[in-house]
Amino acid sequence: AAGVIQSPRHLIKEKRETATLKCYPIPRHDTVYWYQQGPGQDPQFLISFYEKMQSDKGSIPDRFSAQQFSDYHSELNMSSLELGDSALYFCASSLGQGGETQYFGPGTRLLVL
């Protein structure tokens, strides 16, 4: 079965640069979530979209923005990168937003030097 696709899988950036992470949800899933997992930490919710509209917002820095497109894929844009942004970024998708199971992609590992 098709899973959540994330690209790139690995990314190395320097401080103050920008990065764009992409997420392609499972086909027919209409809700996308972004999570950040720092080293030795549990995943922290950043932001979510349902039917191309932002549905919830967590601990996402103002330097980050995201959107969901008409084909339901989502992009997380990160600017003015800081060393502390180095983490695993997971995208998850679900069908609906009523507590349905969220399925995670393999993640993008971002390293900021």
Added chain:
Amino acid sequence: RKEVEQDPGPFNVPEGATVAFNCTYSNSASQSFFWYRQDCRKEPKLLMSVYSSGNEDGRFTAQLNRASQYISLLIRDSKLSDSATYLCVVNRGVTGGGNKLTFGTGTQLKVEL
């Protein structure tokens, strides 16, 4: 205090042992409950949803006590391949404050020969 608390472990058990993980959550508005499994540097994968009536999937049994805000996971006949971090996860749902997953810090399990 974290919204979802778990004993971080590690739990080192011999193959074939039975092991139990516990989890408590502080937000009574939580509506959905899950156990996810995460292997090192990989994405969280759904192990099972947790229901008040309790549910079983092969060697895994999960229980939810809403009154005590307590969730458990029992693994019987442990296999080497069960070695991973087990994440207790709650979702408040759209009406409870947002359809985002809140993770516990995870309990690390190591099954040994």
